[in-house]
Amino acid sequence: MTQKKIFFVLIAISTVSLLLHHGGHLNLTFEAFWLGCPSSTLSSAQGSSGPAPKHTSISFLKTHKTASSTVQNILFRFAERNNLSVALPVTTCDHQFCYPRPFSTHFVHPHTTPPDIITNHLRFSRAELRRLMPNNTIYITILREPGAMFESLFSYYNQYCLSFKRVPNGSLETFLDHPWSYYRPEEKDSMYARNTLTFDLGGDKDRPSIGAPAYAKQFAAEVERVFSLVMIAEYFDESLILLRRLLSWDLDDVLYVSLNMRTPDSKSNLSSQNTAKIRAWNAIDSVLYDYFNASLWRQLRALGLSCVEREVQLLRQSRDRLVRGCFGGYLPPLRSASQITNKELRPWQPSAKVAIVGYDLPINITQKGHVPLREECLKMIMPEVQYTRLLLRSESLRYRRRFPLRNSQQILQSAGHVRAHREPPPPSLIPQPSENMSQSTRRVLQLS
Template sequence: MSCMYGMRFQKTTNQTGFKCQTPAAYWQVKEWQLSHHVLEFTPVNKRVTSLHLRVRDRSLTVVSAYGPNMSAVYPAFLESLGGVQDSAPTGHSVVLVGDFNAHVGNDSLRPKHTDVVFLKTHKTASSTMQNILFRFAERHNLTVALPNYGGQFSYPYLFQRSSVHPHTLPPNIITNHMRFNKKELEKLMPPGSVYITTMRDTSSMFESLFVYCYTGSEAFHRVPNRSLGAFLENPFKYYHPKEKYSMLARNCLTYDLGGNKDNTSIDYARQLAAEVEKTFSLVMISNYFDESLILLRYLLNWDLEDIIYFKSNMRSEKAKKKVTPELSAKIRAWNSIDDYLFEHFNASLWRQLNAIGLDCVAREVQLLRKAQQKLMKTCFGEEAPRLKSASKMKNNILKPWLPGNVEIMGYELVQNLTADARRLCTKLTMPELQYSNAMLKAQSKRYLKEHAKDHRGQRLKT
């Protein structure tokens, strides 16, 4: 966050945000009586205030901020700060001053946050985020809550603690698919756990759901010739709200969040958005995944290496359907609650990014992508991934699950890797089902070993 502290921001009409510049001398306002130059003073909240000044022929907005030292509330602080900066009149120079607490200076003095609830929503780059969390847990010897059976926590039913494998208790992280149930999660996870989820623009998310879940959704499977247009022409011809997997065909994001997929009133959408905002410290947007990861890194005080990733669960280009503007409008109308949530939290994301400074974020994104390219060169022998259709892959460890006839792409690693490099590259490219199984096997081994020690200790005492 040091990129933000002590900087001067210039707001102009031809920019979408703030340009982060090197520290510069601010105008000397002390030569005049300050009160004669105050245009407006606004105490936004207990942490942020703004002061509009007119100094000679220049207009100046001074934003004073006092940052919280709790990671869970820092995104809300950033959003309020970004909102103040956005409201500065065009042409004003914006000076940001104050105390950003533990988020300024040497972040190594602040420990990494390791207790995380990640709500894995459908078709929102959540498998990629899950891979990041799995690798973080392994590097730091953390426990990840895993399902008793398969890769999901009794989905599509609400999450219950009883669906967690006993060898993965007590957990630091939970990340497999579930339908959100806050009360049950609070009983399972450590106090102070940070709640995170991902969203995606409604049109591309629904198109992906339609293709990927065509055989799994009763509604989609009724549609002749796998035609997305035919479904959207008359959705209720195919959609039956009481069917087990009906959520895949309407407002799936809302359902994953524990909401009512069939209540399409605007009041309900606002209520649900407020509940999500209150619970989740960060809502990532997969359309801006790298920028979202920068916010995640600051929130959890992680290192750059903690957020490096390769994309997971990708379809081939020929497995994607073209979405025209007309189809997009129909998708958004049919999934109106999901669309409201996306628009709301996309705006929230950019307020937080603006508060940091878009140039600062861009520099961090560039560093992330350079680190990715370096790893790609190690794993694939070039700065682009070696992709292969899963149906043609022989390496079952890296072979993604195939949903029906959908072509999913997997990774092929180069042969001449060192043992350490092969281990890292394999984990970066391992599909979620194989990784979940590997995590369960490793954690069960650790659990049984620790409980065997406890049992021997009790026998010696007796």
């Protein structure tokens, strides 16, 4: 071997050793080289020799019971790390954009405009989102297999959705035997009882059966024209690989822990017969899921399944490393909301009949060397409602620093897409530090 070859080999070994020594945080270009995978789609499309800049204009349609809360948390944390603005609902809409009403720019809090990212629940309206978001916005959503999704919806909204509430003994099997005996299309919350994915995407959940198959195919094609990526919950990590490549993000940008999960005893095992009944009842959702599940796998095969498998392994290793760095080796224990001592980590409970679990973080938890828990670690396990309110407080403080002389009436009048009669957020809806919070949570709430 010539001296020149030996020199280059030593340089390569030194570079790899250095990167691994610093925690293995490899950038997108180096990962692609190391794994033998194609570079990101955006980088290739732009014909650039180097990695494309991270894309920051994102509209994520947060669908129901599809692992979308976990994606939302990824986007919230990315926005904070990169000093991006997140569109958040006005307080009269709570933590959703006045769902189930079709989305309107009127529902966006004026302190959070113009936004880079939007991710809270809304019913999709492309026209209204185009008015709000930048022209280069990338649209993303996530779907879940209709049988598992409907079982989750039935359990989660059993005491809210009247179509479910009137079923004797709260039996899913009874509902599936005669759904039209309990379902009322015009009732409040009926969107949880039939074709919920279609409704969230702005479609017609109650299209008559005679025209439903043709409508479903047409609607799936329309969704594909708008959304650059439709993730699939059953293949969550594989979907994240496509997401980060689409956005030219680093692997560290899509690390996560699962949120908004039910306890095992809240779940029902579906027979194949009941799964078939659910898919027939949610026929449009079923077409959508099958269409985009096939689309996802076409994209994965184009990337190379062996490449995807290696990236998924790297993703999981990086996630384990993050957990070790945050919590000393293991995630905090999962507990029902009533058992979680820190109220800032208690997930919202839909009813007493279903338990949503969160992470119980002891007040005195520390890292190695008795260093207090990092704020980014706390936010990674923070439920949607609390994180949304925290971001609203942070965005409002930033807005007031930019426009210190404007009173609340002037703010409302200057925001052409917000009705002038809206009141500023009541103090009770903005989290404040309390005596029983951990020091880490206190610091998070004091952020501007």
